[in-house]
Amino acid sequence: MTPGIKPLVCGNWKMNGHQADKAKLSEINHGYSPDLEAVVDLAICPSFTLIAGFAAGSAKVALGAQDCHVAESGAHTGDVSAAMLVDAGARFVIVGHSERRSDHGEGDALIRQKTEAVVAAGATPIVCVGETQNERESGNAISVVEGQVAASLPDDVPADLVIAYEPVWAIGTGLVPSAQDVAEMHAAMRAALTDRFGTLGDGFRLLYGGSVKPGNATELMAVANVDGALVGGASLKPDDFLGIAKAYLEISGS
Numbered sequence: 119m120t121p122g123i124k125p126l127v128c129g130n131w132k133m134n135g136h137q138a139d140k141a142k143l144s145e146i147n148h149g150y151s152p153d154l155e156a157v158v159d160l161a162i163c164p165s166f167t168l169i170a171g172f173a174a175g176s177a178k179v180a181l182g183a184q185d186c187h188v189a190e191s192g193a194h195t196g197d198v199s200a201a202m203l204v205d206a207g208a209r210f211v212i213v214g215h216s217e218r219r220s221d222h223g224e225g226d227a228l229i230r231q232k233t234e235a236v237v238a239a240g241a242t243p244i245v246c247v248g249e250t251q252n253e254r255e256s257g258n259a260i261s262v263v264e265g266q267v268a269a270s271l272p273d274d275v276p277a278d279l280v281i282a283y284e285p286v287w288a289i290g291t292g293l294v295p296s297a298q299d300v301a302e303m304h305a306a307m308r309a310a311l312t313d314r315f316g317t318l319g320d321g322f323r324l325l326y327g328g329s330v331k332p333g334n335a336t337e338l339m340a341v342a343n344v345d346g347a348l349v350g351g352a353s354l355k356p357d358d359f360l361g362i363a364k365a366y367l368e369i370s371g372s
């Protein structure tokens with residue numbers, strides 16, 4: 119938690135889900151009660167194909183996308199621009215997810231351009247960073263992540279920027295760093311952001327992602343400078359996704 123920042127719990131559905139899964143979104147909307155709405159923002163990032171249809175029926179849960187092209191339009195077969203995603207109803211766009219970095223060879227320079235494209239389109243970027251297992255074991259986790267944060271962000275960033283720290287080795291594995299390791303990483307990111315962006319950097323939401331479940335959410339979300347979660351697998355199950363969000367009822371004492 120960071121005093122004064124409303125946390126965000128964002129689901130990343132990855133390459134999962136069909137039209138019929140709109141029922142899951144309805145379940146999440148239904149369970150997103152006023153007491154929960156008061157303490158945490160919720161978003162779901164389904165595949166491109168589902169955004170417009172889901173946005174049409176989503177009363178309270180925001181919609182987002184999982185990637186975008188750097189250009190606004192043009193001859194880029196198979197790609198989707200941030201402007202198109204906004205047009206479809208996306209308010210957030212995830213950029214630099216480790217699966218994009220590994221499956222598509224995306225690097226910090228491209229992610230920086232994508233971040234700029236998302237901002238230009240009027241959406242909020244969720245910029246993902248995180249170290250590999252080797253980098254953690256060799257003691258370089260913090261310097262690697264600081265480097266990714268520095269190189270993936272343009273100089274001109276909006277106040278609502280979101281950064282997600284997702285250790286690659288924790289994604290989809292059931293492994294989770296200790297609360298102390300998360301605290302150290304988030305403190306390092308906050309210090310670097312404040313150094314570079316001044317008071318604006320104090321207000322960015324810093325999410326933790328990697329095997330977040332209802333059973334570990336309260337401990338992880340209570341860590342200083344952790345302002346929410348980016349959730350993969352558990353976001354496909356409405357009860358689990360809401361269970362993670364409900365950690366904030368406990369943390370805030372409501």
Ligand code: PEP
Pocket residue numbers: 130284288289290291327328329330348349350351352
């Ligand atoms: C993710 O892919 O962003 C993620 C955090 O996945 P999971 O929650 O399944 O580890």
